[in-house]
Amino acid sequence: MIRQPEHTDIALLDDVATRLEKAICALTEADIVRLCKKARFLVGGISDNDVMALFNEAVARTLERTRQWPPNLPFGAYIFGTMRSIAHGQRISAHAINEISECDLAPTDQEGSEGYFASLHDPRGTDEALIEKAELATLEAHLDELKSHFAGDDNVELVLAALEDGTTRRVLVEEFGMSVTEYESARKKLRRGADVIFRGRRTK
């Protein structure tokens, strides 16, 4: 059910619906698969059905005009940006709905209790700080899973560490002695691994 704002201008809705209809009809099989592959990484792993739900939510919000599709922006770029934004919002609200208690968020070794208690005195307020903390914990878990999947594969571990830090391929080639082929191969292996690891997962 589309939520229809009372002030909706019928002509505008018609225009948006028609634009969406044309754009969706024009999506090829490859476009849709590509969208799924990219969206899978948005929240650290969601199934294709969840990607579809995210896509539908983005379409629904465009129809409601709570999201504006700029006239010159290609549909693929617009819809993916909207899905990314919705996924981020849903991830935060999912943590909020789960009513995370402070006890559930024990301090991690890396941070120590000082950082943990400091976060509770965050100027944004305890709730927001806890939500943020839970979200970070989830992301950390996904990252750990990816690392453990490739533990022992030196090239992939190196590429993963480089991507984390924003280290470029040139640095890996010049300073770590990797060949371009080794880099590209490790990066593809990492992405394909993430494809498999994250596929079918649902992030709360």
Next chain:
Amino acid sequence: MTHPTSKDTRAKVGRIAEAFETDVDALTDEQVLAEAREDGLDTAKLARDFRSNAMTLIAEAKRQKLALARQRLAESQQNRSARSAPRPSLEKIKKRIQEVLGANPGLAVAFRDGRSISDDDWLTLWDDFVETGAIKDQDGLN
């Protein structure tokens, strides 16, 4: 390279996701489909489901749009009949309109000979005058 801490987890995951997205964008359509099939995905069914779900949403929005237009039309007709409901008697209407026209010669320019217009014309003219404010709503009711 530095050792990551949880403080920049979001940035790290963001950079990895961005790199993967760039790589996926760089693949040809054939490569995208080949990888998906390698993973055992029924790409044709996936595309069909995506399109049909989205088109259902759009059709639903259009249905709602039509219902909204109908509702607005009905409301507008209801308002119009509600406005014209408490009309005074035809005699009072004729008398009041003639008074208004007498007091405002400009309004009489397009007015035809009063004896030749029908009762329906008088009523329509009354409604129009009420709507434009030339006659107050309650004029002639008492």
